[in-house]
């Protein structure tokens with residue numbers, strides 16, 4: 500098992516290499532795809548071989564770095580016909596076109612747009628290709644390293660906030676949390692956003708469970724004695740990020756979890772053996788008033804949490820903030836192809852053994868099954884938009900933002 504969505508060998512700044520984990524083949528097959536050009540970046544993002552708002556931005560930026568690295572190679576420049584390499588201005592003009600092309604790979608997640616805007620700024624401020632290449636390398640390394648360090652901060656911020664809230668309510672029991680889609684290491688440079696909070700809650704729970712110390716002397720990550728002891732990840736049809744990716748991460752980390760159908764949320768809450776005290780979800784775009792685009796199904800999860808009095812948290816780094824769009828009405832929601840909904844992709848399972856079928860090379864066999872008639876129309880939005888009224892807190896690396904007495908988020912510190 501591996502949770503490394505992106506392999507970036509940066510030991511030689513002028514000769515880096517990039518590979519991305521093909522997440523369409525998880526959880527049964529681990530296969531990495533090399534990235535050499537912006538076209539490669541566009542393809543793996545558009546096909547959702549790599550997905551997750553922060554990971555999309557990182558892979559997009561890395562694909563630009565790889566293409567610029569090629570443009571520093573004389574034999575490549577002589578052989579290619581794409582760029583007029585006669586001047587840096589000509590290269591820059593073409594590169595801006597290529598950045599705009601890359602942005603179209605997946606329109607809703609703002610992280611890619613934010614990263615490409617930064618790259619354009621670096622490009623316009625550079626005097627020559629070598630200078631741009633160096634600054635681009637530094638930017639991409641910072642993007643990756645900041646994402647990882649911010650995820651750990653965000654995870655601890657969210658965990659401590661929830662545990663303090665529960666302590667304030669006088670709740671000191673074991674509890675469970677809900678999550679949707681995949682917001683873990685497979686969607687970021689590591690640790691994750693909403694799943695990062697769950698990782699921090701689990702660390703707190705283990706420290707409180709440590710049998711070598713009396714309760715009052717245990718190293719508590721979070722306040723009080725309440726402990727998260729179970730996670731209910733939603734399968735997240737139709738791409739199944741929850742069943743194929745989040746469950747994979749939870750099994751990898753040995754965090755107790757029970758995968759549930761999207762349609763069972765209400766009944767699971769109503770019959771849960773453990774009190775469910777919060778839902779942590781990720782984000783693809785948080786706009787100025789706090790309305791949030793996230794995986795399809797998030798909106799209804801927020802509504803159900805409101806009905807049951809369960810705290811609903813959006814978890815995202817500052818790189819997911821859209822500081823231009825005023826409200827959710829301005830968010831473009833990507834619609835995926837009909838066959839991504841009408842066909843279920845996965846690994847072929849042997850009916851007798853229950854194990855993956857293997858090909859002649861011993862690799863698990865991938866396949867698709869149809870679950871809808873050819874002639875039926877479908878609607879397959881990749882995201883929905885949760886109104887800020889249903890969001891109890893926005894967890895970030897800076898802290899947890901909650902609404903004021905008028906029910907409004909004041910995200911000024913995040914909006915730059």
Ligand SMILES: CSC[C@H]1O[C@H](OP(=O)(O)O)[C@H](O)[C@@H]1O
Pocket residue numbers: 550551552553680681682683686687691692693740780781782783793794795881
């Ligand atoms: C930290 S990942 C954020 C976000 O991205 C996912 O969407 P997708 O798998 O389509 O890229 C999902 O909405 C996550 O919450």
